[in-house]
Amino acid sequence: MSKLQAPDKEATVRFTVDMSETLHRKLSMLVARTGRKKVDIVRMLLEDALKDVEV
Numbered sequence: 001m002s003k004l005q006a007p008d009k010e011a012t013v014r015f016t017v018d019m020s021e022t023l024h025r026k027l028s029m030l031v032a033r034t035g036r037k038k039v040d041i042v043r044m045l046l047e048d049a050l051k052d053v054e055v
Helices: 021-034 038-049
Strands: none
Touching: 021 038
C-alpha cells in the first residue's frame, strides 16, 4: 500500500532578492527567449552555483 502514496515533497521557502534594473531586464529577456518562468531560471542558476555545497 505504501507504494501507492505520493513521495514526500521537500518544503519550500520564499525569499526576496533585490537586483539592478539591468539585471532584471536581462532576466526578462531570457524569459522571453526561452519561454521559461523567471522562478525556474533562478532556481536552475542557484542549483548550478550551489551543486558542490554539501548540506
